[in-house]
Amino acid sequence: MLLFGLMYLIITMSTRVFAQTSLVDELKQNISSRASDIEQLEKEIAEYKIRIENVGNQKATLQNAVQTLDLSRAKLAKDIQLTQAKIDRAGGMITKLNDGISQKQQRIDRNKDLIADIIHRIDQTDSDTMLEILLSNTSLSSFLEDVDDMARMQNAVRDSILSLEQLKEEMSTSKASYLDERKKLTGLNTQLSDQKQVADGARKQQVSLLSATKNQESNYKKILAEREASKKQFEKEIDDFEAQIRVAIDPTSFPKPGTKVLEFPVEEPIITQRFGKTVDARRLYVSGTHNGTDFRATPGTIIKAAADGTVVATGDTDKACPGASYGRWILIKHKNGLSTLYGHLELIKVGAGKEVLVGDTIGYSGNTGYSTGPHLHFTVYVSSAVEVKNMPSKSCKGAIFRLPLAPANAYLDAMDYL
Numbered sequence: 001m002l003l004f005g006l007m008y009l010i011i012t013m014s015t016r017v018f019a020q021t022s023l024v025d026e027l028k029q030n031i032s033s034r035a036s037d038i039e040q041l042e043k044e045i046a047e048y049k050i051r052i053e054n055v056g057n058q059k060a061t062l063q064n065a066v067q068t069l070d071l072s073r074a075k076l077a078k079d080i081q082l083t084q085a086k087i088d089r090a091g092g093m094i095t096k097l098n099d100g101i102s103q104k105q106q107r108i109d110r111n112k113d114l115i116a117d118i119i120h121r122i123d124q125t126d127s128d129t130m131l132e133i134l135l136s137n138t139s140l141s142s143f144l145e146d147v148d149d150m151a152r153m154q155n156a157v158r159d160s161i162l163s164l165e166q167l168k169e170e171m172s173t174s175k176a177s178y179l180d181e182r183k184k185l186t187g188l189n190t191q192l193s194d195q196k197q198v199a200d201g202a203r204k205q206q207v208s209l210l211s212a213t214k215n216q217e218s219n220y221k222k223i224l225a226e227r228e229a230s231k232k233q234f235e236k237e238i239d240d241f242e243a244q245i246r247v248a249i250d251p252t253s254f255p256k257p258g259t260k261v262l263e264f265p266v267e268e269p270i271i272t273q274r275f276g277k278t279v280d281a282r283r284l285y286v287s288g289t290h291n292g293t294d295f296r297a298t299p300g301t302i303i304k305a306a307a308d309g310t311v312v313a314t315g316d317t318d319k320a321c322p323g324a325s326y327g328r329w330i331l332i333k334h335k336n337g338l339s340t341l342y343g344h345l346e347l348i349k350v351g352a353g354k355e356v357l358v359g360d361t362i363g364y365s366g367n368t369g370y371s372t373g374p375h376l377h378f379t380v381y382v383s384s385a386v387e388v389k390n391m392p393s394k395s396c397k398g399a400i401f402r403l404p405l406a407p408a409n410a411y412l413d414a415m416d417y418l
Contacts, residue, residue, distance in 0.1 A: 034089035041082040048075035052298050056373035062213055062220035069206040072299040072374065076199040079300050083192045090185040097178040104171045111163055191302075191361075198300045198346050198364050205367070227323040231370045233395030234324045238405070245407045247385040254337035254382050257416035261336050262306040263358050264418055265378055266365075270296040272375055275413040292341065292379035293414040297365035299374050303342055305356040306378075306418075309334035313352050313388045317403055318368055321396030326377060327369025330362055331388060331404050338417065339386050341404055343377035344369050378414055385410035 052071045058064050213219040255261050273294040297303070309332045317325035326343035330350060333339045346366025356362060367374045386406040393399045 034085050034092065037085045038082060038089065041078055041085060045075060045078045045082060048078060049298050052374065053296065060224060060372065062209075062215070062217045065209060065220065066206065068373065069202060069209065073199060073202045073206070075298060076195060076202055076300045079195050080192065080199065083188055083195060087185060087188045087192065090181050090188060093181045094178060094185065097174055097181065101171060101174045101178065104167050104174065108167050108171070111167065194347055194349065194364060195300055198366070201346050201366065202299055227370065230321065230395055231324050234321065234393055234401075237393055237395060238325075238391070241391055242405055242407055245385075245405065247407050247410065249382050249385050249409060253384055254412075255417065257413070260417060261338070262334075262340070262380070262414070262417040263304070264295075265304050265306050265340075265342060266295050266297055266301055266376060267304075268296075269418075271415075272296050275411075275415065291411045292343070292377045295376045295378060297374060297376040299346055299364075299366050301365040301376070302361050303345065303363045303365055303376060305332060305358055305360045305362050306340050307332075307334040307336065307338070307358050309339075309356060311350045311352055311354040311356060311362075312339065313402075313404075314348050314350065315388075315402050316368070317401055320399035320401045321393065323370050324393075324396060325369050325401065326403060327371065328363070328366065329369075329403065331386070332356060332362070333383050337383050338412070339381040339383040339404075340414075341377070341379040341381070343379070344371045344375060379404075380412040380414045380417060381406050382410045382412065 048071055052068060052075065055064050055068050055071065209220075212223060271293060273290055275290055275293050277289050312331045312333050314328070314330050315326075316328045318327050326341070328345040328348055329341060329343045330345065330348060331339060331341050342363065344366060345363040346368060347364040348362070349364075350356060350362045365374060365376050371377075381404070386404050388402065389405045391401045391403070391405065393401055
């Protein structure tokens, strides 16, 4: 009777597995299809990045500016498609893992029932003495068959317990994978919402540009000239203001150059302008010195915290005077004596007092403030010498800027720590 029970269990499990095969195959096919979509979208996004960069390297004209915005919006649309494809893939993985967990739970329950049934049979058999078993059988061969059945039952219990332990271990692994996918899905949903905001921002920029220039190249050149003049006047004011700041800096209060205590703030770090007295710095800045390191970052690029720390402040200099400074910025104070600034952002995802970990998403790149093209401006300071201050400006019609300020010796070369 026991052997018939075992056969029934095997047949039932096989039937269930066969019935679920088509669903599992369909899920696998969907996940595989999403993987192909993701690969294709990533290729298209990479192509858009190159095209944006190529246009950005060309002469500043209204046509090129509009083309850059067109390409940025097209790239952002692909970003949104890519994130949605990843969401769909994660959803498929969650469904697949859920089904797997459900199947394992059913098998665990059946194994428990089987073990209980076998133990019950063994208990019944054990209650009879060997003499009673012998006398109850019509022949010695029947008696020996019962003894063999008992041994098979004991082996079945052992095998079922081993199978149960393996299933529980597999269940634990599946649940861990499920929770990981759920976390990934939550992050992707947030990212999708963020990317839509960035795309809306790019659209508004294009509308604003065309409205301000009335689609005339001469008007665009005039706006550029006014912005350049405003930026240079404002820079001189900052230089004069920072020259008055006197802070004694303890050289032991921050890491030595070359200690590599920071991580790159973008996933694909390509430097477009270095720190210090570079050819571009002499051309673009009144002081002739670039106080940060610029990284290529097309609109919508995820910007990450370079190390663990606390957000000191965030701001938007465009509110005081459009196109004169960092635009939307974030300042983070790290635990190692350094602070980092992230400028020209389109979207800020953190606020003052927020604790961040290295690699956390803190915002998305853009083209706010004074920027000749989409990029991330990344500055490293000695923490003890940088402070967020309100600075009145004469060049921007009495505007009051709120931004990080520090003496010249508090600015550090980011590449010494990356």
